[in-house]
Amino acid sequence: MQQPLVITIDGPAGAGKSTLGALLAERLGYLYFDTGVMYRALTLVALQAGLDLTQPEPLEALAQQVLIEVVPPTQSDGRQYTVLTDGQDVTWAIRSPEVERGVSLVARYPAVRRELIRQQQQIGLRGHVVLVGRDAGTVVMPDAPLKIYLEASLDERARRRTQERSGDEAQPLEDVRSAIARRDSLDAHVLRPAPDAVILQNDGLTPEDEVAWIMDYIARHG
Ligand SMILES: Nc1ncnc2c1ncn2[C@@H]1O[C@H](COP(=O)(O)OP(=O)(O)OP(=O)(O)O)[C@@H](O)[C@H]1O
Numbered sequence: 001m002q003q004p005l006v007i008t009i010d011g012p013a014g015a016g017k018s019t020l021g022a023l024l025a026e027r028l029g030y031l032y033f034d035t036g037v038m039y040r041a042l043t044l045v046a047l048q049a050g051l052d053l054t055q056p057e058p059l060e061a062l063a064q065q066v067l068i069e070v071v072p073p074t075q076s077d078g079r080q081y082t083v084l085t086d087g088q089d090v091t092w093a094i095r096s097p098e099v100e101r102g103v104s105l106v107a108r109y110p111a112v113r114r115e116l117i118r119q120q121q122q123i124g125l126r127g128h129v130v131l132v133g134r135d136a137g138t139v140v141m142p143d144a145p146l147k148i149y150l151e152a153s154l155d156e157r158a159r160r161r162t163q164e165r166s167g168d169e170a171q172p173l174e175d176v177r178s179a180i181a182r183r184d185s186l187d188a189h190v191l192r193p194a195p196d197a198v199i200l201q202n203d204g205l206t207p208e209d210e211v212a213w214i215m216d217y218i219a220r221h222g
């Protein structure tokens, strides 16, 4: 396989998509774009505006109005990128528990998805991009030459997330596990591998193992 111009990485919450996506993009010199950021940013703006997340129409209108930008990091505080909504830095705010609870509800509305997918496709069509999400390979970029579907067991995903969150953010493993399971269930409507996706189960693998595996896959399918 020639170096694919678009690589998609999909899979459930906490499977390691962002970690792998960023590492792979860096290795290839590609743009890394996490589509989940857009759903999170829209959810945050909706919560800030006091919208009821069970009512689709105002959210659909908001999706058309709000300017969501993802730009290279503007601060050295561990961020992979900076996220702006109408010019305001919301990079860390979109990771809050409130957003985490609401985002999968917002992402279920078809008109919201249509608008955000349209914007994601504009980024994907530029090429030289690793696009990460739930439907990047099935809907956003169905013609991508390399599609990866990342899987990890629920226990492993909960363990990783619990390890990641320490100090003020620490949560019991069982709570983290339930929150991930809830998101899996709400996301089930989009969560499936593309028919031509490569399925990578990563329990017991490191992100570096995965990158090596993918680079080898690209070389072997030349
Ligand atoms: N083999 C692995 N591949 C990727 N991530 C791993 C791996 N092993 C451990 N991790 C860790 O798992 C955690 C979750 O990874 P990450 O945030 O990339 O998941 P995600 O799929 O993007 O999640 P979400 O959909 O919730 O944004 C991170 O702390 C990451 O360092």
Ligand SMILES: Nc1ccn([C@@H]2O[C@H](COP(=O)(O)O)[C@@H](O)[C@H]2O)c(=O)n1
Residues within 6 Å of the ligand: 013, 014, 035, 036, 037, 039, 040, 103, 104, 105, 107, 132, 133, 134, 135, 136, 183, 186, 187, 190
């Ligand atoms: N292509 C996508 C990406 C994300 N979502 C929804 O957003 C939530 C947050 O995504 P993260 O990857 O940042 O965890 C996710 O749980 C989905 O509800 C989506 O629908 N499609």
